Amino acid sequence: MHNEKASPWYQLQKYYPSIYGNIKKRQFSFMQNCVVENLNKGLDLDLYRQNIDVQFVARIYFNGITGIKDEDLFPTSMFNGKSLYEMYLEYHLRGIVTPYGRTILNQLIQSNQD
Numbered sequence: 001m002h003n004e005k006a007s008p009w010y011q012l013q014k015y016y017p018s019i020y021g022n023i024k025k026r027q028f029s030f031m032q033n034c035v036v037e038n039l040n041k042g043l044d045l046d047l048y049r050q051n052i053d054v055q056f057v058a059r060i061y062f063n064g065i066t067g068i069k070d071e072d073l074f075p076t077s078m079f080n081g082k083s084l085y086e087m088y089l090e091y092h093l094r095g096i097v098t099p100y101g102r103t104i105l106n107q108l109i110q111s112n113q114d
Helices: 008-015 019-045 054-067 081-096 099-113
Strands: none
Touching: 008 019, 019 054, 054 081, 081 099
């Protein structure tokens, strides 16, 4: 799928824009609900900073996670898919965690490297 014009997503967007738009809305809604739930739970557990705007952070996360799928910006020749998602998640979490949350994040990262 290196050729963007051959991509099913590209063709769906070009030839069936209303279907593509509907899928994107549903994808956003599903992910938004999951991320908002996670953020609220993390706030309750003092894992995330209390001053974050939950709706803003959830939308930034969605934008980033869909943005890293852009083959022009993140070519598979440079970025392994799994490690790209892991790098993005770590980048995202480091921006919102409390010192307590950072300790847990560092422990999780360390345990995954062993």
